[in-house]
Amino acid sequence: MKNEHGFTLIEMMIVLVVISILLIVTIPNITKHNSKINDTGCEALTKMVQAEVQSYYMEHNEYPESTTDLEEESYITADQQKCTNGKELIITNGVVSTSGTENP
Template sequence: MKNEKGFTLIEMLIVLLVISILLLITIPNITKHNDNINNKGCEAFVKMVQSQVQAYEIEHKAYPQTVNDLISKGYLNPKEDKCPNGKDITITNGVVAVKDGSS
């Protein structure tokens, strides 16, 4: 028999076991950080929309009633009607807030 060098089946299974354990440890952490990132993105989006509300008020001497008013006048892109985490936003008396109870 020739002396062939290579990995045995046991060695390969041990490597796959270690990789699987590492993945099981890291995947929950990644999803937790993803939610945190989306929430921070929502906070930044609300601030950006608030600045657009102020610009709208300066030009039109009135606050917009809805986000659609900002979109129709060109202050926001049509795709920018929700936070990155999917929550809706509302405008009440010129104040932008995240709507409670939406997912």
């Protein structure tokens, strides 16, 4: 019999089992942190829009009534009015905050 080089079926099965175990351990950890990642991104977006509110105030000597005013004046884009977790940004007396409800 010739000495052929290659992997046996057993070796391939062992590699697949190891990769499967790594995926089973890793995927739940990633999904568990997904909401924290979205919340952190929303906080960053809120701070960025707050800076744009201040810029708007410096130019117009009044605060915008809503994020729509900022969009119309090209301070923000339409997709920057809502966080990735679905919460909308609202402006009250020059302070940017998120709405309490999520809109998926």
